[in-house]
Amino acid sequence: MVKRGREFLHTPGPTNIPDRILNAMHRPAMDFASPVFAEMAAKLFEDLKDVFQTSSEVFLYTSSGHGGWEGTFVNCFSPGDTVLLPEIGRFGRVWGDMAERLGLKVRRVPGSWRPPIAPAVIEDVLSKDKAHEIKGVLAVHVETATGAISDMPAIRRAMDAANHPALLICDAIASFACVPLPMRDWGIDVVIAASQKGLMLPPGLGICAVSEKALAASFESRSQMEYFSWPQRLKTESYSRFCGTAPEHLVFGLVESLAMLREEGWPQVFKRHTRLATAVRKTVEAWGQAGALEHNIVVPEARADSLTVVRTPEGMNADIIRATARETFSVAMGGSLGDLAGRVFRIGHMGDLNEPMVIGALGGIEAALRVCQVPIGQGGVGAAIDYLAETAES
Amino acid sequence: MVKRGREFLHTPGPTNIPDRILNAMHRPAMDFASPVFAEMAAKLFEDLKDVFQTSSEVFLYTSSGHGGWEGTFVNCFSPGDTVLLPEIGRFGRVWGDMAERLGLKVRRVPGSWRPPIAPAVIEDVLSKDKAHEIKGVLAVHVETATGAISDMPAIRRAMDAANHPALLICDAIASFACVPLPMRDWGIDVVIAASQKGLMLPPGLGICAVSEKALAASFESRSQMEYFSWPQRLKTESYSRFCGTAPEHLVFGLVESLAMLREEGWPQVFKRHTRLATAVRKTVEAWGQAGALEHNIVVPEARADSLTVVRTPEGMNADIIRATARETFSVAMGGSLGDLAGRVFRIGHMGDLNEPMVIGALGGIEAALRVCQVPIGQGGVGAAIDYLAETAES
Amino acid sequence: MVKRGREFLHTPGPTNIPDRILNAMHRPAMDFASPVFAEMAAKLFEDLKDVFQTSSEVFLYTSSGHGGWEGTFVNCFSPGDTVLLPEIGRFGRVWGDMAERLGLKVRRVPGSWRPPIAPAVIEDVLSKDKAHEIKGVLAVHVETATGAISDMPAIRRAMDAANHPALLICDAIASFACVPLPMRDWGIDVVIAASQKGLMLPPGLGICAVSEKALAASFESRSQMEYFSWPQRLKTESYSRFCGTAPEHLVFGLVESLAMLREEGWPQVFKRHTRLATAVRKTVEAWGQAGALEHNIVVPEARADSLTVVRTPEGMNADIIRATARETFSVAMGGSLGDLAGRVFRIGHMGDLNEPMVIGALGGIEAALRVCQVPIGQGGVGAAIDYLAETAES
Amino acid sequence: MVKRGREFLHTPGPTNIPDRILNAMHRPAMDFASPVFAEMAAKLFEDLKDVFQTSSEVFLYTSSGHGGWEGTFVNCFSPGDTVLLPEIGRFGRVWGDMAERLGLKVRRVPGSWRPPIAPAVIEDVLSKDKAHEIKGVLAVHVETATGAISDMPAIRRAMDAANHPALLICDAIASFACVPLPMRDWGIDVVIAASQKGLMLPPGLGICAVSEKALAASFESRSQMEYFSWPQRLKTESYSRFCGTAPEHLVFGLVESLAMLREEGWPQVFKRHTRLATAVRKTVEAWGQAGALEHNIVVPEARADSLTVVRTPEGMNADIIRATARETFSVAMGGSLGDLAGRVFRIGHMGDLNEPMVIGALGGIEAALRVCQVPIGQGGVGAAIDYLAETAES
Secondary structure, three states: OOOOOOOOOEOOOOOOOOHHHHHHHHHOOOOOOHHHHHHHHHHHHHHHHHOOOOEEEEEEEOOHHHHHHHHHHHOOOOOEEEEEEEEOOOOOOOOHHHHOOOOOEEEEEOOOOOOOOOOOHHHHHHHHHOOEEEEEEEEEEOOOOOEEOOOHHHHHHHHHHHHHOOOOEHHHHHHHOOEEOOOOOOOOOOEEEEOOOOOOOOOOEEEEEEEEHHHHHHHHHOOOOOOHHHHHHHOOOHHHHHHOOOOOHHHHHHHHHHHHHHHHHHHHHHHHHHHHHHHHHHHHHHHOOOOEEEEEEHHHHEEEEOOEEOOOOOOOOOHHHHHHHHHHHEEEEEEHHHHHHHOOOEEEEEOOHHHHHHHHHHHHHHHHHHHHHOOOOOHHHHHHHHHHHHHOOO | OOOOOOEEEOOOOOOOOOOHHHHHOOOOOOOOOOHHHHHHHHHHHHHHHHOOOOEEEEEEEEHHHHHHHHEEEEOOOOOOOOOEEEEOOOHHHHHHHHHHHHHOEEEEEEEEOOOOOOOOHHHHHHOOOOOEEEEEEEEEEEEOOOOEEOHHHHHHHHHHOOOOEEEEEEEEEOOOOOOOOEEEEEEEOOEEEEOOOOOOOOOOOOEEEEEHHHHHHHHHHOOOOOOOOHHHOOOOOOOOOHOOOOOOOHHHHHHHHHHHHHHHHHHHHHHHHHHHHHHHHHHHHHHOOOOOOOOOOOOHHHHHHOEEEEEEEOOOOOHHHHHHHHHHHHHEOOOOHHHOOEEEEEEEEEOOOHHHHOOOOOOOHHHHHHHHHOOOOOOHHHHHHHHHOOOOOO | OOOOOOOOOOOOOOOOOOOHHHHHHOOOOOOOOHHHHHHHOOOHHHHHHHHOOOOOEEEEEEEEHHHHHHHHHHHHHHOOEEEEEEOOOHHHHHHHHHHHOOOEEEEEOOOOOOOOOOOOHHHHHHHHHHOOOEEEEEOOOOOOOOEOOOOOHHHHHHHHHHOOOOEEEEEOOEOOOOEEEEEEEEOEEEEEOOOOOOOOOOOOOEEEEEHHHHHHHHHHHHOOOOOOOOHHHHHOOOOOHHHOOOHHHHHHHHHHHHHHHHHHOHHHHHHHHHHHHHHHHHHHHHHHHHOOEEEOOHHHHOOOOOEEEEEEEOOOHHHHHHHHHHHHHHEEEOOOHHHOOOEEEEEEEOOOOHHHHHHHHHHHHHHHHOOOOOOOOOOOHHHHHHHHHHHHOO | OOOOOOOOOEEEOOOOOOHHHHHHOOOOOOOOHHHHHHHHHHHHHHHHHHHHHHOOEEEEOOHHHHHHHHHHHHOOOOOOEEEEEEOHHHHHHHHHHHHOOOOOOEEEEEEEOOOOOOHHHHHHHHHHHHHHHEEEEEEEEOOOOEEEEHHHHHHHHHHHHHHOEEEEEEOOOOOOOOOOOOOOOOOOOOOEEEEEOOOOOOOOEEEEEHHHHHHHHHHOOOOOOOOOHHHOOOOOOOHHHOOOOOOOOHHHHHHHHHHHHHHHHHHHHHHHHHHHHHHHHHHHHHHHOOOOOOOOOOOOEEOOOOOEEEEOOEEEEEEEEHHHHHHHHOEEEOOOOHHHOEEEEEEEOOOOOOOHHHHHHHHHHHHHHOOOOOOOOOOOOHHHHHHHHOOOOO
């Protein structure tokens, strides 16, 4: 059956791309060595320092977010170095796998896939690492597989309490531009982001915002690197910054994205995400009153504003709900991953969203739940509507 | 406050324009006298005959829908001619005003603005018109101001019962491509449509599909006309069909629109409209259980599948609800018009729509109703969701 | 054979649409009764007064340019009125035909299709019209069929010399936004324009800019009119200005067009047109040195900056050259019309053009001339290049 | 001064992006784990095997072309391995620099920057490498800095004559989809391409098409790799093929690009490039008759069909000509690089081009040469026009 209307895109990335951004990208390519492009790029890199709140550098990779991961590893560390990985979900797990393939030793702190990172455990491990073998702490800010957001300032405090010099690496792919992340104030050494989430762009840019300390590490790294090398990208030829031809259209789009976020105002961007996320959570809780569905993340404060992960009872395959929502009601959600296979569906709510978009998505999911005969409480979507009405600002 | 996300467009026109159509229009202009354009236009005019189900002609005006009105008057009638107008709402009223300004005599059958056209009244008037002074019957298929759909076959039967030769003119601006309208089978002489409703295009095209009888009338008309003249448009110069430079981009868009409708299949297009309209009506009825809101159209069968008009109690200004929905919840509805000023809000549901789009719009309106403290029954949007779940086809 | 690259569009309308304008039009429709659209439209109408240099009104028709013609006739005149038409080409001729079909009497001053309008003849005719039967003088500013530009101030002076009160109507469809046309200073009562020429938009808007005198006439007109009626369009309902649903996307595009022209600066816009037109003329003259081709317009000052019309010798069908340029070299020109059938090809150079666009078009035409074995002088395109180099400003 | 019209983009990449491709990319993102995207991607990877003419695999990196370079090094070789690099221009040189930074030993065969690769030298070096220390031969097909195209079959024959097992690596970034490159028939092990040249896409995709032998090598590599790893990308999770979120919009664009190339037909694509390139060369030769300008590539057969590099006399800074063409005549060319600094300008003619586009660009450059007072022969652009007329096919 031919579908009509727009699919509601509620995967936890990619997200909705505003028309303004698509239009900014709908233009001819240009001479990337011309003064016009050079000035645009130079201004963009300056702006990005403000946006990421670092006085050091921001690097833009033509890559997926995984490129940001790899770039961080090869620049900050050398083969044989050890990194500490509190593993609270699948993205952390495969991030560690990548580190190993790149020659790092990964000390994993295992965890169940429901809570956020426990700062106390980090403090404990680091305190015992008297030799400072651990060169970096890998923290996923929002674990997209589980829906948990970890407390980055608390992690920083744990590292400080252990008086440990490791770099603090933050995977903010699913949090950046959705929730506050002042990297300098919070003592983060590398923030890894990507274009296709809070920045509302097509996939295609991996981003590393780095502290002075991380940048200095890159000049000491013994990794064999070129494409992802920060020192190479600081050279001054027209192609250095992007290691080859610039991804011009994503640059045009990113310039527009930052203009839009600036116009809305960062505090309002964050407030909007929290408000819409709360509406989603209200509906999930209403559904849950029938006893079948529940938040994957138990502790309310650890529920991310970027996505909401809903747990189904054993024997009720969440992926069927997801397929029904997509095929029958035009709502695309994220599927279950790794240890959570079949046990959760994930509702993304990052980026360019407003009230009726969220309500429509929840309504489509609710209809799918009914079709799949999942017991749900009354007034599911109504709970979101009521909350949005109560918290409306004109 | 800067808004984010897409506004939900639920005015009764213009409607949502699919990306495919916008992309088909995002291209350079071309030589409209070239063989490529000539062939594209020739094929389009042939296709339109099938789409409108006439063996005669379809005319495309570069104009608003009002151009289709005027074109019909000047071609089908001559100054001094009389037309019969059953006035069931504001669009009929101003259509009659136009007729008068163009020199026609309008015999108005007044009515309240809630029921559809009464075929019996038409039969009665025509039966008494032994001299056949009445040259045309003006019937608005879906009266956008009130939400009523009139029974065109019954009107035809009434005319036949009166054995009257008047032309049957159907304003289908708000019904075409939403509900069936087989003009030949139903004995309609002119169907007037416009681009910005069921055809999912930007505004800019007025359309007249005509019967052989109506076309013959145009060659007899004593109206002083050129731009809207059907006989002129049947001449064979490259610019005749459009009386000047063709509105190329709307032609590109219309070609794509027809392709999309053909892919979906006309029966499915109509079925989709009925199903989504029913969902809207279910929610309106749920809201109405608190006693404040009700359908403007009392008889269920006369509620159009194109839009739903909701009536507020005296003293509760419907336009405030509309403004709140638009400004606070990004849902644009149609306002109250003429005799219904302040008493109704109008929810359009024509064109490129799916389930979550409709649910999202209803949710935004429900939130606006709460903000405006309009008493509404429980489970408003939920009623739509439940209905959509029950009637889902995978 | 599949073509690659962009066709060079050098018809005398439609013209090249800049990406900025296409992007401004690539967006959802909106509630045309919303404050956002109302303010956009109100500002646009104010801006248009400046752009057209009238203190009275500018009307935007959803129509072709022919709609602007018809609108002028029905508003400024009444059936039975006489208008004076100096006929210097096919557009004037069919303009007169339209006037007749709308009930006007047309006093035609015949002319060959090479010179511009002769002001002396107008003065002569008007001087003899002691009864002031002539209500309007119809002057085509740039006659697109022949390539002539007429001297509007001289025509005004001729009317003044005859002390005649007729309205001066100027068809500026092929001149507006290409050459100066200060209507108030030049004493013009109606300027008729269209979207698809100097304004760089898709076809779809007819424009009438009117003087106080012309506007006053519209309130006196006995024409039976509605769609094109100026008085109706000055009413204050949300749909009055456009007689129905506004052609929103053309409005979005026109706002962007005016912004672009303002950025470039009107004097620079006119200067650019003159410079590029001169380059075209240089090449035509170089081609002409072989004796076969010549300017259709003999007097250099009467050659329009909007298009250049090139005359072929008898026996050499210009339309074959045009077809060859289009089919074989991807350059679209205008064809021969009316009395000039087969005897001219027309090179448009209005709107969004720069040096290499013009050179490329001339080169494609030169190649077509060679393929068609038309004798041409050496250095054809080179003459344009040399001129553009000599007159370059950095 | 505000510029109008389109800049003529004749850098040797990025190239002109057809509207069809931009439109294919102007759409919402989608769930990359959905069946729709999975099927689209699977079909694309199959199609790419045909396009590249390999029975093994084609890998798409979200990266610049440099990513294709790096991906080839880390997969085909291990740190400490030796590669042979005939250095005929700057792109070869920096390719070698990258190899060294990735831990390879590079045996460079120095050369002047005017001739193509000399197969005899390769045969000589390989013949002496009895121990088969050389693991790969790095051959730039079209050296974008100099304009030379090397004879890949001859290089293959040289390797075979030396009976040497090294992999043959071909940088086809500036040749792919412009000239034939049947990798299997020509015995090439890796073809490296990028999106922004002959494929007419925005920058953002690096491509490696590999032979069975090269693929097998990747499973033996001791490189520490993940992002660029071919074995990792052959895993079957939804994100494996792109190592993370797929660059969806470039995928949409590439699907459209391949459709367009298929419609035109590969033989016609290559023929068109040769014909337009020949036209450019004719003009360069006409200019050269005044003794100042000449082809950088001396041997006619080694002049690439992708770009033409023009050499200026000592003391005449080519970059000033380039800046003048861009700033004053809206034609963007490539600048001089490395050892050729200030001595050449580079005219790209890859991708979506037709006759008037090329003529316009040459005309703008000729005007710039005049402004810069470079002595040029008569009839420069005319030579291209004449050639295109002589070789026209209708």
